[in-house]
Amino acid sequence: MIFTSMKNPHIREVLDLKERKERDRQGLFIIEGYRELFRAHLGKVQLKSLYICKEFFLKENEEMLIQEFATKGVVVYLCSPYVFEKISYRDRPDGLIGIALQMHKGIPELEQLLEKKKNHFLLIAEGIEKPGNLGTILRSSDAAGVDGVVICDAATDLFNPNVVRASVGTLFTQPIFETKTEEMLTFLQQKTISVVAATPHAKQEFTEADLTKSVAIVVGSEQYGLSETWMNKCNIQLRIPMLGVADSLNVATATTLLLYEVIRQRRSV
């Protein structure tokens, strides 16, 4: 059977999950795209159902991926191109949309993870507002090989379709934790992990400070930057040179600069 009507209750399910309220209520979210679903599979994300439209396939090995999900009990629904375009978030849909169960981890899971590691390298994102920025930050933290990402006092939900998309599915393959600022600060102090933040007022440039020890890079919201709570508890303050008229970089690009500076320093030690 192929879904051809927008009134089909299973199609309504996908549409409902475009709203955060429904995602929160149901604990579900949407994963669109071959690459994203492939990485969700890699990251052992649990799918509930999969909506496919073969007309849009880009010949990536879709059939094998669908088979992988189907053998795990994921229900597969076929859709007409008309219906699929309507439920898709993309200008160029590639024929695959999944509904998945949200994953939530907190401080206990972070503690467990760090037990196995030395010289910690964490990224903390506080109050990021735009899903695209949060996703891009996750794409960069994956690339930089951080131990884990901690989302504090999130202003956008991690399961917004634009986070999934901008993260190119790296949301599923790296350890991500959600917590509150106060709780996280206590944890970092206990573990003697240095809090590192960029501020225009810092004396040191970001390439001058020593980032080879255990560090947690903290970045704040697009509009207001890092909160005072974090800034006050900061162990290392850094400055990114700003040689033009603007006084700050986009938050995702600034984050990436700091993450890759940690790599550069650790590799050249």
Place this chain on the structure above:
Amino acid sequence: MIFTSMKNPHIREVLDLKERKERDRQGLFIIEGYRELFRAHLGKVQLKSLYICKEFFLKENEEMLIQEFATKGVVVYLCSPYVFEKISYRDRPDGLIGIALQMHKGIPELEQLLEKKKNHFLLIAEGIEKPGNLGTILRSSDAAGVDGVVICDAATDLFNPNVVRASVGTLFTQPIFETKTEEMLTFLQQKTISVVAATPHAKQEFTEADLTKSVAIVVGSEQYGLSETWMNKCNIQLRIPMLGVADSLNVATATTLLLYEVIRQRRSV
């Protein structure tokens, strides 16, 4: 007189410019926001008219900025909050929208600029598709103090409202040139400026190559990366370490890494 109706022909003018076709045809575009208009003023961008709604002002010195424009002959229109919200692109409008004349520069202007400089530092963006990425790239190139930005074979127009916005107005304060790939390649060869590109296949990491001489960093489109034409003519190939599952960074974050590596190296020489 305050505009209260969406049918007012001056209001229609703003709405029309949301379409690229109309921007191209009229050679005009929209600049929204205090910060953006302030930078447009700094950059001597010529405004045609200014739409204001005092109810939305954030008390930034709006009156002075309006006065500055008015003395230059810019027509100022007052709008009701209802109308202003409708013509605004923003979730939180700040009461200022300008219509400005497009600025276009090419190779002759670039040549002029470089005559006054040594050790050139250019950024070339080829075929960027998303206005947000192009704007973020401009925000970073301003911060990195490049001599100029060259847009080759643009896939989005420089005057898209989201370019203006993501660039936080730095589109107006730095020299930007538009040209075709072939023309630019010839120019770079004449000037013996090294073409630098990132590719996963490069042997050198981006922090290892010498970027202290005259360089043009070239970045390509989100979907396809840099074209073969550019890649083949490249003098220095670099690799950005990718330590996770994804095989590339967002184009704006990758660009920023390369730009700031040039700064780091030149400062430590």
